[in-house]
Amino acid sequence: MKEQDYREIVCGLPVAYAYQKMLFHNGRAVDYLLLDVNEKMASMIGRKEDDIVGQRMQDVLDTGSQHYGWVKEYEKIIKKGIPASFERYSVPFRKWFRVQVTPHDEAAFSVVFVDVTKEKKQIESLDTFFTGNLGLLSRMDKRSRILEVNPEWTAVSGYEEHELIGRPMVTLLHPDDKKETLKKFLNVSQGRPVRSHVARLRTRSGSYRYIEWHAYENDGSIYTTSHDITDRWRKEYEIHRREALLENLTDQVPGGIYQLRIDAEETFSFPHYSAEFLEIFHVKEEEMLEDAMHIFDKIHPEDYEHTMASIFLSKKRGAIWKLEFRLELEGGHERWVRGRSKPTFFEDGSVVWHGHVADVTEEKRQEMLLKDSEERMRRLFSQVPGMLYQFDVHENGTYEFSVTSKGIWDLIEVTPWEAYYQVEKVFNRIHPDDKERVMTTVQACAEKELVWAEDYRVIHPVKGMRWVRGNANPKRIGKGTVRFYGYIYDITELREKEEALHAREELLSELTSRVPGMIYQLFSPAAGEYRFTAAAGGISDILESDVKAGEITEVDVMSLIYEEDRQHMLEAMEKSRHELSQFDEIFRITLPGSGRKKWVRATSTPERISGGTRWSGYLNDVDEQKQNEMALMESEQRYRELAEKMEEMAYHDPLTGLPNRRLLFDRLDQQMLQCQRTGKKLGLLFIDLDNFKRINDRHGHDTGDSLLVHVAAHLKQAVRRTDTVARMAGDEFLVVFTNLEEEAQLKAAVANLMNVFQSFTDADGSRIHVAASVGAVLYPDHGSNVEELLSRADKAMYNIKRREKNNFTIYEPGMEFSE
Structure with missing residues (x-):
């Protein structure tokens, strides 16, 4: 790759990139040099590229005690020599990153950093909400009005669901508990989760039941999972009954069943386990009675730390534990195990996990084979x-x-x-x-x-x-x-070889009749009438019969040609006769003896003679070549189909078929470069459908999807071929207008586009009114790059949506601070 192309690709990456070299001391990796970085990486570090390139990482950034953890992670991937990725938290940046590492030799490697902090926080939010044993589930607004409840509420409170919806939760509580509970809900609305708050719930019959509340705020709603602890002893009895049932069913369940207990002093024990559990870990009964930690001794050294950390994380969050890890058994054999268990917390501070493990070695082997096959196909396609x-x-x-x-x-x-x-x-x-x-x-x-x-x-x-x-x-x-x-x-080399081969065949056919193939003369007195007048060479090899040279005149030419190829051959012969042009065709013949079809190539030169036209030429067997060619064509077709599928997945929205965010941003960059060359302007619209969530809730998501497809089609019809309509996400669309001269043109274009949302539209048989709020910006007037244009179009859209909806506005500088 040329240096300029390399710089354009690296600098254009939307993620942080660095090319690095590992430094070793006494055979151990200790640090790494930054040989090259892109602008995104330099910006993330907070220094100029020239100040970073050629420096050791420890001199560029104070990573503290984390440094050797990063070095060890990189060294492990370099030694394997296979691209790999991992996720790690960076203390200096206070962010989680997914790091893609590509080794180039024994020391050089490149890395790409993708910020996944938001994804991590979302996962933690879900874990927090679903901690513990789910019982009474509800969703409230910030004023504690009930929006949703699960059926368990009816069973406990005696109220039907429709009687609860819209009612303030505190009206169901004991008067002495209302004030404190309201205070707890206020804390939740401010982002502070509440755990184990006990308040009394008044049932329809007038009795009270003690409820233990857990609450968490997400997306403007308060989610609660609560438990009726009045009947706790009944639940404990049910747990014991189920444990007894579990013991009876243990031998019938594939894999191993177990209970893992960690007491308040963090001592491990296994109160219950099946024989299959011991078989999976290759631990004997007497070993378990001696020391339960024998189980953990079987975990592969590389997986041990992560496995133990996941158990304590499950304890900390009260979340279900699930993990795939390896066992290292006698003789160095490795086995893959998948485990899943749910923790139960007791008043003495102990935690008991009720779980199941299964040997998934064969499944993992198939998974790795599939990944290897996909990687080979990807490399093959790229080459x-x-x-x-x-x-x-x-x-x-x-x-x-x-x-x-x-x-x-x-x-x-x-x-x-x-x-x-x-x-x-x-x-x-x-x-x-x-x-x-x-x-x-x-x-x-x-x-x-x-x-x-x-x-x-x-x-x-x-x-x-x-x-x-x-x-x-x-x-x-x-x-x-x-x-x-x-x-x-x-096909230059192939063409040259074919031409050289053809020349050699012509020369050899003139010198000897003992070469493979058949030299022939064909005479035609009129259109549609053909007969052999002479033949020499490998006649029997071509026809796979005992036809002699003197008998060739008795062979019917048209019957010899396979019936599906006859019309084409007749047309080709007539063309050659009319133009006196070289005849060169590949076609099939029907062998006289067996009736089998065979591919041959006929090459001949016509000349006018008394009474008609005569062709002198050469007929050779190309059956194997043709079969190979058809196989190649089939392979090329597979490659084309694969390329189409990959291209469609990478650059288009699967629902609407519109360009996705990635393709739109690529086109925006290209159009902005075009504007810089021509002095023209481009317009960017940020479109957000009004009340789309209400449509989804009322008519269902299938109708919502149909509506999005319908809107996408009308938007495409409303713009020019040179403009671009893309789907950003959800009910958000972007439109790019090119070749604009002034803001007035942008306003006219947007006003015309708004007609798409001014009429009733059929979607899945329902009559639905479509409306949208639109924010518009002009390049370069309102921004110098894609991020600025998109941000300001978004602000303009929200400005008009707050004011009146179903309208558009063009960005003005003061909109950043509008309320």
Whole structure:
């Protein structure tokens, strides 16, 4: 890769990237050098790139005691020599990162940091809410009005669900408990979870039951999971009964069942375990009676620390414990185990997990085989020579490459970006003598929706003239547009070999009749009448029969040609007769003896003689070659289908088919560069559907999805072909208008677009009114980069949504502080 291309790719990454070299002392990794970083990494560290490059990490950033943990993680991946990723918390940045590490040699490696702090917090939030044994579940607003309850509320309180919805929770409580409970709910609404708060609940019959509350705030609602502790002794009795039942069923359950107890002094014991549990860990009964820690001694050293930490984390959060880890058994054998258990907390400070473990070694082996197979397929796809592409031919005579693979550079030294924006540059690489033919055949195949297949010459700026072969399958994708899904690859060497082989065959056929293949003369007095007049060489090899040279005149030419190929051969022979052009065709014959079909190639030159036309030529067996060629075509088809699927997944929204955030941002970057060159402007709209959640709640998510698809289709119809409509997320859409001169054009375009939301729209049989709030910005007036434009369009949208909805506004500087 060229230095400039490398810099463009690295600098354009939306994540932090660094190229590093591990430093060793006495054979042990101690630190690493930062050989190269992108702007995102330098910004995250808070120093300039020039101040970072060439420095040791310990000199650049004070990572404290964490430093050697990072070094050890990197060293482990470098030693394996296989790309890997891990998640780790960084103390200096106070963030969680998913780190992708790619080893390049024994010391050099590159890393990509992705911020996953938000994901971690979401997981912790869910764990916090679902801690403990779920009983009475409810959701309230910040004024403690009930929004949702589970059926258990009816069983405990005696009130039906509709009687509870909308009612303040405190009205159900004992008067002496209301004040304190209201205070607790206020703490929850301010982001401080409440655990184990006890208040009395008045039932419909007038009696009171003691309820233990756990509450947590999320997305503006208060979630509670509560327990009726009045009947605790009944529940404890049920637990004992179930434990007895569990013991009876232990031998019938696949895998091992167990109870793990950790007391207040953090002493481990196993009150109960099945025989299968001991078998999985290869621990004997007497060993367990001697010391329960024998179980943990079997855990693989590399997994031990993580396994123990996960158990204590389950205890801390009161969350279900689940983990896959390895066992290291006698003889160095490894086995994979999957465990899952639920903790129960007791008043003496002990915790008991009721769980199950199973040997999943074979499952993990299949999983790793699948990952290995996927990786091999990915590498194979990335190394396929030639160019995969999508080419659109429009009814108005215009055309464009919608997608090209990076192989286009090796083929004709044109980048995918140039192919997309400067399509003529691709066609200017075609040899002048072949360009008209290529364009004509493409247009003809588009009109008739026929497979396009051509060999032609291109002019490579460095390599000179090269032969390429193109194959493409057309598909009509809309009114007036045909899309070709194709593959073009270099066949120069193949062409040269074929031409050299053909020349040798011609020479040998003139010198001897003992070579493979058959030299023949064919005479035709009139159209449709053909007969052999002479033959020599390997006649019996070609026909796989005892036909002699003198008997060839008795062979019926048309009967010899396979019936499905006869019409094509007749047309080809008539063309050769009319133009006196070289005849060169590959077709199938039906062998006289067995009736088996066989591929042959006939090459001959016609000449006018008295009474008709005579062809002198050579017929050879290409059956194996043709079979290989068809296999290659099938392989190319699989590659094309795989490329289409990967391209669609990477750049388009699966519901609406619109460009996704990734593709939109890529186009925005390209359009902004175009604006810098031309002095034009572009407009960006941030569209948020009004009351979409209400539509979802009332009509269901299927109707909501249909509505999104419907809106997407109407938005696409309302913009120009050069504009872009994309789905951001949920009910949010983005629209990019290009080639604008002034703000007035943007206003006119947005006003026209608002017509999409001014009428009733059918969605899944329901009559639903669609409305939207739209914020608009103009580049470069309102921002110099994608992030600024998107942020300010978002602010403008929320500004108009707060004021009146179903309207649009263009961003103004003061909107950052609007209330």
